[in-house]
Amino acid sequence: MSANGTDAAFQLRRSIPARRYRLLAIVGFGLCLIIWGIVSASNVVDPIFLPSPLTVAHTMAEIFSDQTIWSDLWISFERVTIGFLLSAIAALPIGILIGSFKPVEALMQPVTEFVRYVPVPALIPILMVTLGIGEESKWALIFIGTYFQLVLMVADEVRRVPYDLLQVAQTLGATQGEIIRKVLWRSAMPGIFDALRLCNGWAWTYLIVAELVAANEGLGFRILKFSRFLQTPKIWVYLLLLGAIGLLLDLMFRALNRRLFKWAESGK
Structure with missing residues (x-):
């Protein structure tokens, strides 16, 4: 934590380690995949237009x-x-x-x-x-x-x-x-x-x-x-x-x- 109580990684324009950056990028793609699977499984959208990730x-x-x-x-x-x-x-x-x-x-x-x-x-x-x-x-x-x-x-x-x-x-x-x-x-x-x-x-x-x-x-x-x-x-x-x-x-x-x-x- 920084002096003002904010995580140092979230300070404006502050760099983060490359490994952490890649991990967050993978998490971002994973979240999109999870949301896609949930929406397709809930039939909110017709499967004809939004097939499941497995399909x-x-x-x-x-x-x-x-x-x-x-x-x-x-x-x-x-x-x-x-x-x-x-x-x-x-x-x-x-x-x-x-x-x-x-x-x-x-x-x-x-x-x-x-x-x-x-x-x-x-x-x-x-x-x-x-x-x-x-x-x-x-x-x-x-x-x-x-x-x-x-x-x-x-x-x-x-x-x-x-x-x-x-x-x-x-x-x-x-x-x-x-x-x-x-x-x-x-x-x-x-x-x-x-x-x-x-x-x-x-x-x-x-x-x-x-x-x-x-x-x-x-x-x-x-x-x-x-x-x-x-x-x-x-x-x-x-x-x-x-x-x-x-x-x-x-x-x-x-x-x-x-x-x-x-x-x-x-x-x-």
């Missing part, structure tokens, strides 16, 4: 014994990776320019803010007409869904770099290009990396939306197919798989962030 576990074993799920997973992963990489390649330099120069901000940020409020799923018919129902329309949907968000997040991270650092660099004779490359970019990298982590999660959301509409394979397509025949346990298996993929990618981004930016408070 889903049996269904999961059957699905993972089939090669179809591995094919769906690979196709979806390939789609989201290509679309997200295209978004990142385009958004990083534009975001840095917006965060660095007020004229560029005035020219591009209002337009970016405007477009990012357009519902991305509403663009699906336009993308299908202009790009067809092939892979290009799916890449474009992921690109649009993440690019405008990522540009603004990168610009914000660049603006957070203390202006004193820029003044010191100018005093030492650095050019504007050198300041952008060696001061703004390097100082903002931990926050930018974290923005990439968040946008990668959104990319998976938009991928599933695209596959629900125009695809004949992939995780989203399979969910839609199962829903037509009320194969709810299979839907839950794919939803749990998507959650596991998202959590794994998030942990990988965080671990890489900590390794690359040990010097940064935000690199965690």
